[in-house]
Amino acid sequence: MTTGKPLSVAIVGGGIGGLCLAIGLLQCPHIKLDIYEAAPEFKEIGAGVALGPNAQRALEMISPAAAKAFLRHATPNISPEHAKLWFDFRYGLRGPNYGTVLGKVENQTGQQTVHRAKFLEELAKLVPKDISHFGKRLVRVEELDPGQGVRLHFQDGESVTAQCVIGADGVHSVVRNSLLRGEAKAMFSGIVSYRGLIPMDAARAKLGKYAEDSYMWTGEDGMVMTYPIDFGKTLNVVCAKYGRESWDYPTYMLPVDASLLKKDYEGWGEIPSKVVDMIEKPTLWAMLEHPPAPFYNSANIAIMGDAAHATTPFQGQGAGQAIEDALVLCRLFRYVRTPALVAPALAAYDAVRRERTQRVVKTSREAIEEYSLYHPKVNGDVGKWRELWSQRMKWIWDIDLAEHNDEALQKMKSLVQPPLERNDAPIVIKDLRSLMYRLRSILR
Structure with missing residues (x-):
């Protein structure tokens, strides 16, 4: 009624x-x-x-x-062959495993931002x-x-x-x-994230093909994530680190000096290091949950x-x-x-x-x-990594x-x-x- x-x-x-x-x-x-x-x-x-x-x-x-x-x-990935790509995962730390392709995770729509x-x-x-x-x-x-x-x-x-x-x-x-x-x-999740934007022309000049699609460079305590936005005019960057015990700032987002970001990513390989170097005005975020x-x-x-x-x-x-x-x-x-x-x-x-x-x-x-x-579920085995991530998001x-x-x-x-x-x-x-x-x- x-x-x-x-x-x-x-x-x-x-x-x-x-x-x-x-x-x-x-x-x-x-x-x-x-x-x-x-x-x-x-x-x-x-x-x-x-x-x-x-x-x-x-x-x-x-x-x-x-x-x-x-x-x-x-904005999708720029390369047509990556239309269904969510992220191309690569090992990001300097050393013999740097650049190893861990896997290319795809879905029905790809990375669209x-x-x-x-x-x-x-x-x-x-x-x-x-x-x-x-x-x-x-x-x-x-x-x-x-x-x-x-x-x-x-x-x-x-x-x-x-x-x-x-x-x-x-x-x-x-x-x-x-x-x-x-x-x-x-509450603070123990994870912090640096964010920044890079003009695509500048990104292409330094990163080449790595500027045009969605990439995830991984390490043992964080990652560097990049993907195009604004119809390919800008490269969006998120650099996250986990294992932090506390957040000691009065707000949950603040501008920080680029030197702090660079210090946190010492020891990373060529491409993620170039990404970090190009961020002139990073902001630091506390990841809450x-x-x-x-x-x-x-x-x-x-x-x-x-x-x-x-x-x-x-x-x-x-x-x-x-x-x-x-x-x-x-x-x-x-x-x-x-x-x-x-x-x-x-x-x-x-x-x-x-x-x-x-x-x-x-x-x-x-x-x-x-x-x-090197997560315990994978322990350095690329095949196990791919097996884990082939179904993880389904x-x-x-x-x-x-x-x-x-x-x-x-x-x-x-x-x-x-x-x-x-x-x-x-x-x-x-x-x-x-x-x-x-x-x-x-x-x-």
Whole structure:
């Protein structure tokens, strides 16, 4: 039974995940949608963001227009023969094994990256201006009495109420902090990353063919990763090191002197050393991740993307998992036509998304170490390295998203009687609270 009154949904955070969710929910005429963004406009920090085949399929399923927004600015590998290449892995340390080809890992779409700001700008064009509210820095989330929804309190003194709130507010999420009562906050992963950009003309002059496609130069405590962005006009560089005990800076990203980067990469071979030498203004980032959250939702609140499962970037899945989150939420909310259906929808979202996304966080942290030729699983054997990496990413890239959505819908239906297809009878939630906690204990 529907009331005829639109269901109010508030998205906190207008990054890639939040806007993808908004684009999907805008296709639901029974939803009144608002987006609250702390910044004065939709914006992203950083340069390139890669979307794997799973993320690109999810984007297409949310909206063909959103998929086109990505492809309009996406940069693939320049060499035609590397169209399906994710990364060409090479051993990067100076010595007899330098330059050894460990393996060329491929997928359906290859390495496709886009400038974060340009992608977000294209997504923002698909969102009506009148539902976007800027300068809204969230300070407190108040869950009201059953049936009354959630009240959001902003730094500027304004408060708003919605029947459902989705926190897409990033790694330092206020919504997450409220939902989990301050537990499971983002933590330093022990990995730092230097980032920089090199004009492609300069990169080609010094690196030759190694400037035009995606390469990963690996060592025993880190890697040097390069790939083209901005339609091949720029080479994006990420140099990561692991095994750090602490982060001793007041912010999680800061400009540093190039000498610090060069010192960290002494002893590396010819090509990675040339890459490091060409970065004139590197930035240093602390790689953060979330410890596993026991749940992603309450009756009227859910968290998604970096707010739910912030991860290191070593499987290229940060944005991709946020887009997958958005897809599942969009599909579930097609059926959420009354406030009573919000809780079972969010419980179903938690049940199908938490296990997968937390596995991504865990395996991403492991990936940077498993890049190495001398990881214990490989122990210097190139054949074992190739065997490991030939299948390692399949479970991420090859997910059947239609089946994933169906699983979520079936879980939602199991919490509701009568079946969702019927709209002529009162909706009864079957012992929702105990069932939600049972699901959480099973999947924890």
